[in-house]
Amino acid sequence: MSIVDAPVSAAVVPDGDSAVPSTAAPHLPGRGRRVLGWVFVIALLLGIGLLSMRFVAASPDLTGTLNPESPGPGGAKALAELVRDQGVDIEVTRSRLSAADALDADATLVLTDPYALTDEAATTLMESADRVVLLTSSARMLRLLDLGEDAPAESGAVDAQCALPEFARVGSIDAERMFMSATGVEGCFREPSGASAVLRADVDGRTITLVEGAHLLANDALAENGNAALGLALLAQQDRVVWYVPTFADSDISSGGGASIADLTPGWISPAILLLLIAAIAAIVWRGRRFGPLVAESLPVTVRAAETMQGRARLTAKAADAPHAAAVIRTGTLTRLAARLALSPRASVPEIADAASDRLRVPRTSLYDLLGGPPPQSDNELIELARRLAELETAVDDAVRTERNRP
Structure with a gap:
């Protein structure tokens, strides 16, 4: 098995023995979407402010209780x-x-x-x-x-x-x-x-x-x-x-005679609030997200395809998932057999089994079971299946080579 060194630009998607760098840039929202979002936020804040002013400015109805012109339950x-x-x-x-x-x-x-x-x-x-x-x-x-x-x-x-x-x-x-x-x-x-x-x-x-x-x-x-x-x-x-x-x-009640909030608070409150606002603005400028499109940069790493394969193998072994491992081995075997037998990469299991049976002069039924039969349920059955698939590939290679060497 060859080892392929692949530098990764944004992400590496390994597939079998090779690693393919992904060059697709992330989808960036347009400026119009951002503008609409800010318009919605500003409109929402304005609506909340106007609604609050309405509740503050509205005077309670003093004419309902014992009002001689009110026919309501509380009127007179x-x-x-x-x-x-x-x-x-x-x-x-x-x-x-x-x-x-x-x-x-x-x-x-x-x-x-x-x-x-x-x-x-x-x-x-x-x-x-x-x-x-x-x-x-x-x-x-x-x-x-x-x-x-x-x-x-x-x-x-x-x-x-x-x-x-x-x-x-x-x-x-x-x-x-x-x-x-x-x-x-x-x-x-x-x-x-x-x-x-x-x-x-x-x-x-x-x-x-x-x-x-x-x-x-x-x-x-x-x-x-x-x-x-x-x-x-x-x-x-x-x-x-x-x-x-x-x-x-x-009313003859004047609101100017009472003490305001500024009169009731200590003198250091206003400077402290101003200082906190300045600190908050500075923190936003310092740590806030910069506006503008994102730039895709090459990462200074090299990912070996063999490392990905070995990592997947270790994960499969740790999970003791024999059926999944058998499916992966059979898929690789079918792909290689199809190429050696001059079949389409999309050839089905029966087609590959028929072609291999014709070359090897063996019963088709046995190949059907080997290439598409039920998955193994234990490690021993998985090892036996892998051995038989390796023998099949070797036999097909020998048969194809013999045919090519005949005068």
């Missing part, structure tokens, strides 16, 4: 229509200035927690009215008006149990939020523990009433117990109602 349109049926005029406003201008001695100011306003603006708005109804259980309003504090609620309905005449015919209500009234504040719809569902106070000639309206006066709860009667007792005592709905557009 049913209560507003019920009050209008009693001949009371309701003016809905979303401006505190408009609400203050619309208030007079015959008007009731109705509002939920005005958390779009500062304490000063909320106090100024309520000072414009002689009668104020707060449909909220906000701890901020309890503190601001000094009405009391939250109290645990007990299960079950409660009656008015107070001397205020407008609540005499309300009946019972099932309140979700209860309050402990402060000194000078009268509590109605009290529990045995002293907690009340409605607080009434007179502050500087103004009457202020507080109740948790989201559970009692919303559209989906107005028909329960005496909730509707409670709404009329609160809102139908005067000829006009000015209902203020807070919005962020009417």
Whole structure:
């Protein structure tokens, strides 16, 4: 067997006794594909940024809860229509200035927690009215008006149990939020523990009433117990109602007064972040992949075909794969026999066996079994098969040589 030295350019694919260098260059993606990939990444980042800005900039809807114009479950349109049926005029406003201008001695100011306003603006708005109804259980309003504090609620309905005449015919209500009234504040719809569902106070000639309206006066709860009667007792005592709905557009809260993130962080944070960014960019430039087509270079190695053959043989022996080894030996024998018998390299096993039988004057059946029979299952059977195939090749060589030497 000859040894062929083959320098490898990119990869060596050994085949039997020879090694063929592979000169096929790797397929490189075009510039257009890379550009499209970067465009997709940039578009994805822009989309994420715009979506984040939308969530940050969007204001929560403050008009749904106890909005007198909302027919939803949390709105108060049913209560507003019920009050209008009693001949009371309701003016809905979303401006505190408009609400203050619309208030007079015959008007009731109705509002939920005005958390779009500062304490000063909320106090100024309520000072414009002689009668104020707060449909909220906000701890901020309890503190601001000094009405009391939250109290645990007990299960079950409660009656008015107070001397205020407008609540005499309300009946019972099932309140979700209860309050402990402060000194000078009268509590109605009290529990045995002293907690009340409605607080009434007179502050500087103004009457202020507080109740948790989201559970009692919303559209989906107005028909329960005496909730509707409670709404009329609160809102139908005067000829006009000015209902203020807070919005962020009417807010007087300034964002410039609070401390920013830069004010709250140490002074060394910004230089450290800048230094880390510079280090990251330097690392990317230093270790990052260079753009451009790949260049195929010859490797300074020489791979001997015999080494590949011996390596495969050792692997086959280590695996104890006699059938595979027999298939390789038979393939080599068939290739050499076809060449010596002047047959096509694609000749089948029966064709080669017939040609060899004609030259050697031996039964075809025995050659069929030798060249294409079942594979051996042990090393001894493999050795015997290899010996018989070697004898067959020698016999064919002798027969062909004899024919050529005949005159």
